[in-house]
Amino acid sequence: MNASATGDSLKYQWSPAIGLSSTTILDPVITVTKDITYTLTVTNNKGCSVSDNVNIKALLDPVVPNTFTPNNDGINDKWDIKYLDSFSSCTVDVFNRNGQKVFSSIGYKTAWDGQSNNSNLPFGVYYYIIDLKNGRKPVKGYVTIIR
Template identity: 50%
Template sequence: MQARVSTLFFIFLLAMILANANAQTMDCTGNLGHWLIREDFGSGIGHGPALPPGVTNMTYTPECTADGFYTIVNTTQGCSPGEWHTVKFDHTGNKNGYMMMINASNEPSTFYTRMVPSLCPNTTYEFSAYVINLLKSSITGPTVQQPDILFSIETTTGEVLDMLQTHPIPATAAPVWKKFSLTFKTPESVSSLVLKISNSAPGGPGNDLLLDDIEFITSAPKLTIPTIFSPNGDGVNDVWNITNLDAYTDCLLMVFDRAGAVVFKSIGYNRPWDGTRNGRPLDMGTYYYIIDRKNNLPRISGWVFLMR
């Protein structure tokens, strides 16, 4: 019976390792909070509505786009089928999920602008977005342009804090979502920023793209998880101290023995594990853990060796 319990337990651990989820944010106290921006353009049937005033300087159309126009779609089917990829789903695979379809202007221009309010000073943030080059790789020629996008993080007075240039995004044989991201730190005096996404290449043949899942988040702190500790009272590594786990205030930490029995459980991380179970020292050996940071973050699992 014990062997069966152990087998089921290790299968459960493997499932935890394979679990996937989205990133989250912190507030100014260092605790996890919410996305500052998460633009997925919504979902629906047919073409979506135009973006709010001030978000783009391009012209909206409820049809397939010409140079200088954009639209909101859940599929590119029927649009330039000889030259463009047919994309049937948004970046997340939602068949009704909208994406921003952009047929770049003849001159380089800013096609997406968004104010990012309520920022924390001296804090690391991450911006990311997903892009597809709509042009098929079979379309070639000296005048064909590939999308070349500039992501810029600026203060409200126009000072550039950081930027990312994609350089020409290569055409592919099949549609490929490509993630672009940059990480930066806010100055002490900054409380609001402006996100700008610009087209750096001219329009004409090519330079057509899809944009989806624009996110602006606080970088979640990375954990440092020791694989060994020695609770022998010498004052060195007497506890299993997981660095930065205290930032995840609602986290669940569980430690198991080889039989799958829980030997330590903590909601939040007010104190590290000291190698005991109900106050009694445990035997030397390997123990297994699961960390659930909540906030839709992936669970973390692994092992730690308790040395006596």
């Protein structure tokens, strides 16, 4: 946390205490696994207090499935990557075995449906690179289309 407050003999109270290294210091260390809103109440030595909220959005590592079945049966038809929607400027690139790019996305707002140029791609293994654009190493691996 990088909160600020000015005054003499100030007391700090954060709530809830979940994920905080301390609830009584101005800038505690936060460890969270889900989105949360914290409230900081600052009280001076005369008993006057003020409160403010801060929303923390947890950036969880994407969970990338290694297979999907785009056969229009309504089950597992798209390559849904859990938590990827938290990374609004990420890039996702998928390549066939010849190294040709068959899918590309910035932000991954719409999950890949196993198509390239409006045509169904065949059963097979495809290589992907997901760059979260936040300083973390790109996520690389393979996804299999099963038809």
